[in-house]
Amino acid sequence: xxxxxxxxxxxxxxxxxxxxxxxxxxxxxxxxxxxxxxxxxxxxxxxxxxxxxxxxxxxxxxxxxxxxxxxxxxxxxxxxxxxxxxxxxxxxxxxxxxxxxxxxxxxxxxxxxxxxxxxxxxxxxxxxxxxxxxxxxxxxxxxxxxxxxxxxxxxxxxxxxxxxxxxxxxxxxxxxxxxxxxxxxxxxxxxxxxxxxxxxxxxxxxxxxxxxxxxxxxxxxxxxxxxxxxxxxxxxxxxxxxxxxxxxxxxxxxxxxxx
Ligand code: 13P
Numbered sequence: 001x002x003x004x005x006x007x008x009x010x011x012x013x014x015x016x017x018x019x020x021x022x023x024x025x026x027x028x029x030x031x032x033x034x035x036x037x038x039x040x041x042x043x044x045x046x047x048x049x050x051x052x053x054x055x056x057x058x059x060x061x062x063x064x065x066x067x068x069x070x071x072x073x074x075x076x077x078x079x080x081x082x083x084x085x086x087x088x089x090x091x092x093x094x095x096x097x098x099x100x101x102x103x104x105x106x107x108x109x110x111x112x113x114x115x116x117x118x119x120x121x122x123x124x125x126x127x128x129x130x131x132x133x134x135x136x137x138x139x140x141x142x143x144x145x146x147x148x149x150x151x152x153x154x155x156x157x158x159x160x161x162x163x164x165x166x167x168x169x170x171x172x173x174x175x176x177x178x179x180x181x182x183x184x185x186x187x188x189x190x191x192x193x194x195x196x197x198x199x200x201x202x203x204x205x206x207x208x209x210x211x212x213x214x215x216x217x218x219x220x221x222x223x224x225x226x227x228x229x230x231x232x233x234x235x236x237x238x239x240x241x242x243x244x245x246x247x248x249x250x251x252x253x254x255x256x257x258x259x
Contacts, residue, residue, distance in 0.1 A: 005223065005250040006164060006207050006230035008041035008125065009237025010066060010093065020048040021055060023240070028059045030244045035060030037251040039230070042237070043093055046080050053088050064091025064125070067099055070112035082113075086120035093232075095127045095151060097170045107150035114155055123162040125232070126151050127211070128191070132171035140169075141190055148194045160202035164209060165191050166232040172212025174234060181221045181228070184210045188227035216245035223253040 015023060024042060031040045041062040044052050053063045069079040085092060094117065095110040110126070117124045128147040130140045148165070157163055167188050172179050179187075188208045195203035210222055211232030222228055230250065236242040 002226065003205070003207050003229045004039060005037070005254055006039045006041060006209055007247045007250050008043060008064070008091075008093075008166075008209070008230070008232050009243055010043045010096070010211070010232055010234050011045060011237060012066070012098070012234060013045060014238055015045070015048070017048045017051065020044050021051055024052045024055055024061075026240050027243065028056055028061050030240055031247055032060055034247045034251040037254045038247055040247055041091055043091070049085075049089060062090050064093060064123070065089055066093050066096065068092055068094075068113065068117070070109070070116040072116075082117045082120040082122055085122060090123055091125060092117045092122045093125045093127060093166070095147070096166075097127065097129055097131075097168055097173060101131075101170070107147060110151050111153050111155070114151060118155065118157060118162070121162075123164070125164045125166050125209070127166040127168050127232070129168040129170050129173075129212070135169065135171055140187060144187060144190060145194060148191065148198075152198055155198075157199070157202065160199060160205040161207075164207040164229075165195065166209050166211050167191055168211035168232060170212075174213070176213050178213035178215070178218050178222070179210070181218075181225050184222060185225040185227045188225075192227055214246060216242050216249065219246040219249035220253060223250050 043064045043066050065085055068082045072081050072083040094113045099105045114124055128144055130143040134143050169179050191208050195206050207229035209230035209232050210228050214231045214233045215236050
């Protein structure tokens, strides 16, 4: 881990609004002590985002959206826009594999979303990752290269640190079968090279984080890898105890690498 770590909790489609609010307040208590060393981010469902952002204002816990469209406004029933998030919601996750697979979002659409998000000064986490079929066929590098190249096409950045890449092998998501730290590290080194190719020196500020069955048990060995700058946590982010352990592991690894 070379950069300031980013540990993010993707709540996906979980919790009612009151439950989500209560949980966010709980996390604020538990996680604030680690925020000196780690960027802690939660990604609640959009229906409760405003309420939670207000409740966490002034705290070091950051808030982001799981998805948004690319237009500012208009006849797009069911969609939310990056303009609606601007000014109060700090981060936006784009291209999660569930968006790609279940909702059939294409690389071209995701690229539009990335550019729209930056237009509105949101910080972007672009998610990439190969499916099991692609992994088995040895196509990981090709798939990642395509998703990165298409997703970042003509993306211009004022602040390089505003772009992070989440590497989430689809076969590791929700399966309890995380990538080995070595395998994740190797693929994330490729992502780093692609960032450098695209952005030159500015790439050194960008974080590349790992997602896919991150737990308190494997967090430390993942974070200890050179190319892993943090985590995107699904299931384990829904339990305060587990998420806190993961944030704590990142803080401890950071601390130990300082001395
Ligand atoms: P799990 O941590 O539940 O495997 O989910 C990972 C993920 O999709 C985070 O975005």
